[in-house]
Amino acid sequence: MASFRRTGVLSLAELAGQLPPLERLRKGPCAAIECVEEIPCNPCEEACPAGAISVGEEITSVPRLDFQRCTGCGxxxxxxxxxxxxxxxxxxDRPRxxxxxxxxxxxxxxxxVELLSRAGExxxxxxxVRARRAGTTWLLTLELPSEGLLWxxxxxRRGK
Ligand code: SF4
Ligand code: SF4
Structure with a gap:
Protein backbone atom coordinates (compact mmCIF):
# COMPACT_ATOMS: atom_id res chain seq x y z
CA MET A 1 0.00 0.00 0.00
CA ALA A 2 1.32 3.48 -0.87
CA SER A 3 2.50 5.25 2.27
CA PHE A 4 0.28 8.30 1.65
CA ARG A 5 -2.77 6.06 2.09
CA ARG A 6 -1.61 5.34 5.63
CA THR A 7 -0.21 8.78 6.49
CA GLY A 8 -2.22 11.15 4.28
CA VAL A 9 1.06 12.74 3.24
CA LEU A 10 2.72 12.28 -0.15
CA SER A 11 6.41 11.38 -0.12
CA LEU A 12 8.91 12.54 -2.74
CA ALA A 13 9.19 8.92 -3.91
CA GLU A 14 5.44 8.84 -4.55
CA LEU A 15 5.76 12.05 -6.59
CA ALA A 16 8.56 10.70 -8.76
CA GLY A 17 7.96 11.72 -12.36
CA GLN A 18 5.39 14.37 -11.42
CA LEU A 19 7.83 17.06 -10.31
CA PRO A 20 9.51 19.26 -12.95
CA PRO A 21 13.13 18.37 -13.79
CA LEU A 22 15.92 20.70 -12.64
CA GLU A 23 16.83 21.78 -16.18
CA ARG A 24 13.25 23.00 -16.72
CA LEU A 25 13.20 24.88 -13.41
CA ARG A 26 16.44 26.71 -14.27
CA LYS A 27 14.55 28.31 -17.19
CA GLY A 28 11.74 29.75 -15.06
CA PRO A 29 8.68 28.84 -12.99
CA CYS A 30 6.89 25.58 -13.72
CA ALA A 31 3.91 23.91 -12.11
CA ALA A 32 4.25 20.87 -9.85
CA ILE A 33 0.95 18.96 -9.75
CA GLU A 34 0.82 16.85 -6.59
CA CYS A 35 -2.46 15.12 -7.39
CA VAL A 36 -2.32 11.32 -7.36
CA GLU A 37 -5.84 10.20 -6.49
CA GLU A 38 -8.22 9.08 -9.25
CA ILE A 39 -11.05 11.50 -8.53
CA PRO A 40 -13.59 13.11 -10.91
CA CYS A 41 -11.90 16.51 -11.28
CA ASN A 42 -10.35 18.52 -14.12
CA PRO A 43 -10.56 22.33 -13.62
CA CYS A 44 -6.76 22.49 -13.82
CA GLU A 45 -6.88 21.10 -17.34
CA GLU A 46 -9.60 23.55 -18.38
CA ALA A 47 -7.85 26.57 -16.82
CA CYS A 48 -4.47 26.06 -18.45
CA PRO A 49 -4.05 28.58 -21.30
CA ALA A 50 -1.03 26.70 -22.62
CA GLY A 51 -2.75 23.33 -22.94
CA ALA A 52 -0.01 21.87 -20.75
CA ILE A 53 -2.28 19.80 -18.46
CA SER A 54 -3.96 16.64 -19.66
CA VAL A 55 -6.60 14.70 -17.74
CA GLY A 56 -8.10 13.17 -20.86
CA GLU A 57 -11.49 11.72 -21.65
CA GLU A 58 -11.71 9.75 -18.41
CA ILE A 59 -12.30 12.49 -15.84
CA THR A 60 -10.99 10.34 -13.00
CA SER A 61 -7.56 10.09 -14.62
CA VAL A 62 -4.69 11.73 -12.77
CA PRO A 63 -3.57 14.99 -14.48
CA ARG A 64 -0.34 14.92 -16.45
CA LEU A 65 1.77 18.01 -17.08
CA ASP A 66 3.90 18.75 -20.12
CA PHE A 67 6.72 20.57 -18.33
CA GLN A 68 8.00 22.17 -21.52
CA ARG A 69 4.61 23.72 -22.41
CA CYS A 70 3.99 25.13 -18.93
CA THR A 71 4.65 28.88 -18.80
CA GLY A 72 4.39 29.13 -15.00
CA CYS A 73 1.39 31.47 -15.18
CA GLY A 74 -0.27 30.09 -12.03
CA ASP A 93 19.55 33.89 -7.32
CA ARG A 94 17.29 32.20 -4.79
CA PRO A 95 14.79 29.34 -5.22
CA ARG A 96 11.20 30.51 -5.43
CA VAL A 113 6.79 33.44 7.25
CA GLU A 114 7.25 29.93 8.55
CA LEU A 115 7.43 27.26 5.86
CA LEU A 116 5.45 24.07 6.40
CA SER A 117 6.04 20.63 4.98
CA ARG A 118 3.38 18.48 3.30
CA ALA A 119 2.71 17.13 6.79
CA GLY A 120 2.23 20.65 8.17
CA GLU A 121 5.49 20.62 10.14
CA VAL A 129 8.15 38.39 -2.55
CA ARG A 130 4.76 38.51 -4.27
CA ALA A 131 1.11 38.17 -3.23
CA ARG A 132 -1.44 38.16 -6.02
CA ARG A 133 -5.14 37.55 -5.87
CA ALA A 134 -6.65 34.95 -8.20
CA GLY A 135 -10.38 34.78 -7.50
CA THR A 136 -10.93 33.58 -3.94
CA THR A 137 -7.40 32.20 -3.72
CA TRP A 138 -4.17 34.11 -3.20
CA LEU A 139 -0.94 33.02 -4.78
CA LEU A 140 2.04 33.65 -2.52
CA THR A 141 5.50 33.59 -4.06
CA LEU A 142 8.21 32.92 -1.51
CA GLU A 143 11.96 33.25 -1.67
CA LEU A 144 13.59 30.24 -0.03
CA PRO A 145 17.00 30.02 1.69
CA SER A 146 17.89 26.66 0.13
CA GLU A 147 17.06 24.48 -2.87
CA GLY A 148 16.14 21.57 -0.64
CA LEU A 149 13.16 23.48 0.69
CA LEU A 150 11.78 23.78 -2.83
CA TRP A 151 10.97 20.08 -2.65
CA ARG A 157 2.18 29.97 8.57
CA ARG A 158 2.26 33.60 9.65
CA GLY A 159 3.53 35.17 12.81
CA LYS A 160 5.94 32.55 14.16
S1 SF4 B 1 -7.48 17.12 -11.02
FE1 SF4 B 1 -6.44 19.11 -11.13
S2 SF4 B 1 -7.85 20.57 -10.18
FE2 SF4 B 1 -8.53 18.51 -9.57
S3 SF4 B 1 -7.51 18.13 -7.58
FE3 SF4 B 1 -6.18 17.27 -9.18
S4 SF4 B 1 -4.73 18.92 -9.66
FE4 SF4 B 1 -6.44 19.85 -8.55
S1 SF4 C 1 0.84 27.13 -18.02
FE1 SF4 C 1 -0.10 28.03 -16.20
S2 SF4 C 1 -2.07 26.95 -15.96
FE2 SF4 C 1 -0.80 25.74 -17.38
S3 SF4 C 1 0.22 24.20 -16.09
FE3 SF4 C 1 1.61 25.96 -16.27
S4 SF4 C 1 1.15 27.23 -14.47
FE4 SF4 C 1 -0.58 25.83 -14.73
Whole structure:
Protein backbone atom coordinates (compact mmCIF):
# COMPACT_ATOMS: atom_id res chain seq x y z
CA MET A 1 0.00 0.00 0.00
CA ALA A 2 1.32 3.48 -0.87
CA SER A 3 2.50 5.25 2.27
CA PHE A 4 0.28 8.30 1.65
CA ARG A 5 -2.77 6.06 2.09
CA ARG A 6 -1.61 5.34 5.63
CA THR A 7 -0.21 8.78 6.49
CA GLY A 8 -2.22 11.15 4.28
CA VAL A 9 1.06 12.74 3.24
CA LEU A 10 2.72 12.28 -0.15
CA SER A 11 6.41 11.38 -0.12
CA LEU A 12 8.91 12.54 -2.74
CA ALA A 13 9.19 8.92 -3.91
CA GLU A 14 5.44 8.84 -4.55
CA LEU A 15 5.76 12.05 -6.59
CA ALA A 16 8.56 10.70 -8.76
CA GLY A 17 7.96 11.72 -12.36
CA GLN A 18 5.39 14.37 -11.42
CA LEU A 19 7.83 17.06 -10.31
CA PRO A 20 9.51 19.26 -12.95
CA PRO A 21 13.13 18.37 -13.79
CA LEU A 22 15.92 20.70 -12.64
CA GLU A 23 16.83 21.78 -16.18
CA ARG A 24 13.25 23.00 -16.72
CA LEU A 25 13.20 24.88 -13.41
CA ARG A 26 16.44 26.71 -14.27
CA LYS A 27 14.55 28.31 -17.19
CA GLY A 28 11.74 29.75 -15.06
CA PRO A 29 8.68 28.84 -12.99
CA CYS A 30 6.89 25.58 -13.72
CA ALA A 31 3.91 23.91 -12.11
CA ALA A 32 4.25 20.87 -9.85
CA ILE A 33 0.95 18.96 -9.75
CA GLU A 34 0.82 16.85 -6.59
CA CYS A 35 -2.46 15.12 -7.39
CA VAL A 36 -2.32 11.32 -7.36
CA GLU A 37 -5.84 10.20 -6.49
CA GLU A 38 -8.22 9.08 -9.25
CA ILE A 39 -11.05 11.50 -8.53
CA PRO A 40 -13.59 13.11 -10.91
CA CYS A 41 -11.90 16.51 -11.28
CA ASN A 42 -10.35 18.52 -14.12
CA PRO A 43 -10.56 22.33 -13.62
CA CYS A 44 -6.76 22.49 -13.82
CA GLU A 45 -6.88 21.10 -17.34
CA GLU A 46 -9.60 23.55 -18.38
CA ALA A 47 -7.85 26.57 -16.82
CA CYS A 48 -4.47 26.06 -18.45
CA PRO A 49 -4.05 28.58 -21.30
CA ALA A 50 -1.03 26.70 -22.62
CA GLY A 51 -2.75 23.33 -22.94
CA ALA A 52 -0.01 21.87 -20.75
CA ILE A 53 -2.28 19.80 -18.46
CA SER A 54 -3.96 16.64 -19.66
CA VAL A 55 -6.60 14.70 -17.74
CA GLY A 56 -8.10 13.17 -20.86
CA GLU A 57 -11.49 11.72 -21.65
CA GLU A 58 -11.71 9.75 -18.41
CA ILE A 59 -12.30 12.49 -15.84
CA THR A 60 -10.99 10.34 -13.00
CA SER A 61 -7.56 10.09 -14.62
CA VAL A 62 -4.69 11.73 -12.77
CA PRO A 63 -3.57 14.99 -14.48
CA ARG A 64 -0.34 14.92 -16.45
CA LEU A 65 1.77 18.01 -17.08
CA ASP A 66 3.90 18.75 -20.12
CA PHE A 67 6.72 20.57 -18.33
CA GLN A 68 8.00 22.17 -21.52
CA ARG A 69 4.61 23.72 -22.41
CA CYS A 70 3.99 25.13 -18.93
CA THR A 71 4.65 28.88 -18.80
CA GLY A 72 4.39 29.13 -15.00
CA CYS A 73 1.39 31.47 -15.18
CA GLY A 74 -0.27 30.09 -12.03
CA UNK A 75 -3.80 29.81 -13.43
CA UNK A 76 -4.08 26.16 -12.43
CA UNK A 77 -3.11 26.86 -8.79
CA UNK A 78 -6.06 29.19 -8.40
CA UNK A 79 -8.70 26.68 -9.54
CA UNK A 80 -7.51 23.47 -7.90
CA UNK A 81 -9.98 22.60 -5.10
CA UNK A 82 -7.37 20.39 -3.46
CA UNK A 83 -4.72 23.15 -3.32
CA UNK A 84 -2.49 20.50 -4.87
CA UNK A 85 -0.57 22.59 -7.40
CA UNK A 86 2.52 24.72 -6.77
CA UNK A 87 5.01 26.70 -8.84
CA UNK A 88 8.71 25.92 -8.53
CA UNK A 89 11.41 28.23 -9.90
CA UNK A 90 15.20 27.92 -9.94
CA UNK A 91 15.93 30.61 -12.52
CA UNK A 92 17.04 33.36 -10.11
CA ASP A 93 19.55 33.89 -7.32
CA ARG A 94 17.29 32.20 -4.79
CA PRO A 95 14.79 29.34 -5.22
CA ARG A 96 11.20 30.51 -5.43
CA UNK A 97 8.06 28.63 -4.48
CA UNK A 98 4.49 29.77 -5.16
CA UNK A 99 1.71 28.28 -3.03
CA UNK A 100 -2.07 28.78 -3.01
CA UNK A 101 -3.24 30.51 0.20
CA UNK A 102 -6.81 30.92 1.46
CA UNK A 103 -6.50 32.33 4.97
CA UNK A 104 -6.77 35.90 6.22
CA UNK A 105 -4.90 38.13 6.71
CA UNK A 106 -2.79 37.44 3.64
CA UNK A 107 0.99 37.76 4.14
CA UNK A 108 2.38 40.65 2.13
CA UNK A 109 5.67 41.16 0.23
CA UNK A 110 8.61 41.58 2.59
CA UNK A 111 7.00 39.53 5.36
CA UNK A 112 8.89 36.55 6.78
CA VAL A 113 6.79 33.44 7.25
CA GLU A 114 7.25 29.93 8.55
CA LEU A 115 7.43 27.26 5.86
CA LEU A 116 5.45 24.07 6.40
CA SER A 117 6.04 20.63 4.98
CA ARG A 118 3.38 18.48 3.30
CA ALA A 119 2.71 17.13 6.79
CA GLY A 120 2.23 20.65 8.17
CA GLU A 121 5.49 20.62 10.14
CA UNK A 122 7.80 23.65 10.29
CA UNK A 123 10.78 23.16 7.97
CA UNK A 124 12.28 26.67 7.76
CA UNK A 125 11.57 30.27 7.01
CA UNK A 126 10.96 32.12 3.78
CA UNK A 127 10.20 35.64 2.59
CA UNK A 128 7.11 36.63 0.66
CA VAL A 129 8.15 38.39 -2.55
CA ARG A 130 4.76 38.51 -4.27
CA ALA A 131 1.11 38.17 -3.23
CA ARG A 132 -1.44 38.16 -6.02
CA ARG A 133 -5.14 37.55 -5.87
CA ALA A 134 -6.65 34.95 -8.20
CA GLY A 135 -10.38 34.78 -7.50
CA THR A 136 -10.93 33.58 -3.94
CA THR A 137 -7.40 32.20 -3.72
CA TRP A 138 -4.17 34.11 -3.20
CA LEU A 139 -0.94 33.02 -4.78
CA LEU A 140 2.04 33.65 -2.52
CA THR A 141 5.50 33.59 -4.06
CA LEU A 142 8.21 32.92 -1.51
CA GLU A 143 11.96 33.25 -1.67
CA LEU A 144 13.59 30.24 -0.03
CA PRO A 145 17.00 30.02 1.69
CA SER A 146 17.89 26.66 0.13
CA GLU A 147 17.06 24.48 -2.87
CA GLY A 148 16.14 21.57 -0.64
CA LEU A 149 13.16 23.48 0.69
CA LEU A 150 11.78 23.78 -2.83
CA TRP A 151 10.97 20.08 -2.65
CA UNK A 152 9.86 20.02 1.00
CA UNK A 153 7.95 23.25 1.75
CA UNK A 154 4.32 23.32 0.62
CA UNK A 155 2.58 25.63 3.07
CA UNK A 156 2.94 28.86 5.02
CA ARG A 157 2.18 29.97 8.57
CA ARG A 158 2.26 33.60 9.65
CA GLY A 159 3.53 35.17 12.81
CA LYS A 160 5.94 32.55 14.16
S1 SF4 B 1 1.15 27.23 -14.47
FE1 SF4 B 1 -0.10 28.03 -16.20
S2 SF4 B 1 0.84 27.13 -18.02
FE2 SF4 B 1 1.61 25.96 -16.27
S3 SF4 B 1 0.22 24.20 -16.09
FE3 SF4 B 1 -0.58 25.83 -14.73
S4 SF4 B 1 -2.07 26.95 -15.96
FE4 SF4 B 1 -0.80 25.74 -17.38
S1 SF4 C 1 -7.85 20.57 -10.18
FE1 SF4 C 1 -6.44 19.85 -8.55
S2 SF4 C 1 -7.51 18.13 -7.58
FE2 SF4 C 1 -8.53 18.51 -9.57
S3 SF4 C 1 -7.48 17.12 -11.02
FE3 SF4 C 1 -6.44 19.11 -11.13
S4 SF4 C 1 -4.73 18.92 -9.66
FE4 SF4 C 1 -6.18 17.27 -9.18
Missing amino acids: ACLAVCPGLAIFLLDLSG LTVPYELLPVPQPGEE AVGRGKV EARGV
